[in-house]
Amino acid sequence: MPAHLSYDVVIVGGGHNGLVAAAYLARAGRSVLVLERLGNTGGAAVSARPFEGVDARLSRYSYLVSLLPRKIVRELGLRFAVRKRTVSSYTPLGDGGLLVGEGRTRASLAVLTGGEREYAAWRDFYGMTRRAAERIFPILTEPLLTRDELRAHLDDATAWRTLFEEPIGVAVEERFRHDLVRGVVLTDALIGTFADAHDPSLVQNRCFLYHVIGGGTGDWDVPVGGMGALTDALADTARSAGAEIVTGHEATRVDTDGATAEVAFRTPGGPAVDPTDGTVTARHVLVNASPQALADLLGEERPPAAEGAQLKVNMLLRRLPRLRDASVDPREAFAGTFHVAEGYEQLATAYQEAAAGRLPTAPPSEIYCHSLTDPSILGPDLAGSGHHTLTLFGLHTPARLFAEDNDAVRARLLAATLDQLDQRLAEPIADCLALDAHGRPCVEARTPLDLERDLRLPGGHIFHRDLAFPYATEETGRWGVETAHANVLLCGAGAVRGGGVSGVPGHNAAMAVLGR
Structure with a gap:
């Protein structure tokens, strides 16, 4: 059970983004409570032994690391490493x-x-994405730019048109001739996204962008010790900084007046024990869950299903x-x-x-x-x-x-x-x-x-919902984590600049709370 009745921040969900936020906020001196429904932290970024009697600890759901900024690893002092392939x-x-x-x-x-033609096209195309990565990735942990500001920051008309304006299939077909080469390039636009190369919504472009900008290089690296090594390190860091993390506690409701929030939770009990209900209050609530789960907690209408x-x-x-x-x-x-x-x-x-x-x-x-x-x-x-x-x-x-x-x-x-x-x-x-x-x-x-x-995960969507381009719109706030309630923030993969194992939404929600 939570040790106190009131906290500066209550975080719903102990996945990697919630743990990043908890670590930053606790290190800044805030009292932090993390409520995790499952019996362990980590969410989808966990290691497990899925085969009985076999000593193999697999990254069960999330596999590789690309979008996690070294800035987060460095600032939180995480004992975590990756290896290049x-x-x-x-x-x-x-x-x-x-x-x-x-x-x-x-x-x-x-x-x-x-x-040699296809290699020249390959070198030119991935040179372009590398330059875009070098410009875009470092600002994922800064306040959002507007669309026009991001275009000016990118400062590359060809890259902007290819990544942000035309279906990615146009560039793939214009630049490459061989069917297999085209397919290899396109796959980065489809991981976790159900779309055609020419989908006019550009959902495939958004997926492609996040797959090629990671680390400023587009590399996808192997987490040493498995993905659970990252979330275990995050949980240890958050606890060491003073955050309280309780597992087996499911948040069931969030009521807020914009200044103070009450969070109701339930513990499952056991075969002969009834579930236990409780409440805590907080100045801020961060929801490390899907936008659909956020709506359920607030008693609001769910957004369209993912x-x-x-x-x-x-x-x-x-x-x-x-x-x-x-x-x-x-x-x-x-x-x-x-x-x-x-x-x-x-x-x-x-x-x-x-x-x-x-x-x-x-x-x-x-x-x-x-x-x-x-x-x-x-x-x-x-x-x-x-x-x-x-x-x-x-x-x-x-x-x-x-x-x-x-x-x-x-x-x-x-x-x-x-x-x-x-x-x-x-x-x-x-x-x-x-x-x-x-x-x-x-x-x-x-x-x-x-x-x-x-x-x-709503509909099993690994990004919680379709990815968004990393710029501000009329619906987004300064950090891309804001909701209609001033003291309730979305810090999961469904935030702007969410998706993947990155910690970016957790970092950005913490910065929003701290007013940075």
């Missing part, structure tokens, strides 16, 4: 493929496409599988992002099939192996015997496809997705899977409906 991606095609990495991209593109569109699969292997492409070492292919059925036309077909209410015939997905870069997530026996993790993220599988029978559709989709992977391998992935304590294959899959149930 030497290979960015590998995309098989027949008995060959495209390997993108330091010193490898040019030669691989030349073999794939038969010349919809996730991804399949998440975790696997543990006895060994990495052999590839059809004998020219590439599996340790290189799986260290980066391994693209499956993600050619440009394949992605378009998968989207069209899913939009029509059918599972994609060839489900697109991408995979990476955490343990190749950071074996610390494996117990010594597993690491020493060549075991490895594989994490798969499937695209274009919206929540609506699972509504009738989630379990049956999940099984069908998993089988079809692994079949697509098998077509790129020299042996079935099933032959490489490790077994748990009961002799069952070490593989688990999560649909959008599973994520909604387990984590209360």
Whole structure:
């Protein structure tokens, strides 16, 4: 139970953004209470041992780190590190493929496409996104600029048009000729977003932008010790600064007059114990949950429903599988992002099939192996015997496809997705899977409906709602976390400049409270 009846700040939700806010505010001398519904902190950024009797601690929902500013790590003094991947991606095609990495991209593109043109286009395009990243990423933790101010700050008419004005499919088709290359570029616009390359809403552009600006480089790095290492470090830092964190406490209502708020909560009790209700008051309430959950807490009308569109699969292997492409070492292919059925036309077909209410015939997905870069997530026996993790993220599988029978559709989709992977391998992935304590294959899959149930992500949407461009509009406040109530802020992924494991909404909500 909370130790006090009144706090300067009550934070609803102990995910990574809530913990970032708690750490900043407690270090600034504010009394802080974090109410977490689950029995642990971390939200979707956790590590877990999903396979019984197996000493492998996997990043279960969120996998890689790109958008977390080093500023937050430095200012909070977090004991947390990431490692670079030497290979960015590998995309098989027949008995060959495209390997993108330091010193490898040019030669691989030349073999794939038969010349230098595609590499020149690649270098030019990603030079542009790198320059945009260097301008945009550092200001994510500053007050929002207006659209015109951000355009002037970017100071690159081509980048502005490509990223902010035209569907990303226009640039992809104008700049690149090879279908596979186009698909590799487009995937960054589709991770966690159900859209076509030419969607006029530009939701795909917003997704693409956040995937290429991280760290000012666009790199996606491996969290040492797994994603739970980050949230454990954040929780330790917040507690050390004086924040009170209570798990197993679900906020049920927020009442506010704009100056003081009352937060009601419930503890679940046990088999022979009734749930317990309680209330605390606060000057500010930060909600590290979806905009839909915020509306429920305030007793207001919910915003339009969001919809996730991804399949998440975790696997543990006895060994990495052999590839059809004998020219590439599996340790290189799986260290980066391994693209499956993600050619440009394949992605378009998968989207069209899913939009029509059918599972994609060839489900697109991408995979990476955490343990190749950071074996610390494996117990010594597993690491020493060549075991490895594989994490798969499937695209274009919206929540609506699972509504009738989630379990049956999940099984069908998993089988079809692994079949697509098998077509790129020299042996079935099933032959490489490790077994748990009961002799069952070490593989688990999560649909959008599973994520909604387990984590209360609306419609299983990993960003809580469609991402927003990082500039101010008439609806946003100074920091992009404000609501209609002066002392209630949204500090989760649904804030402007939210989405992904970044801590940015948590930082910005804390700065709004502190008046900085």
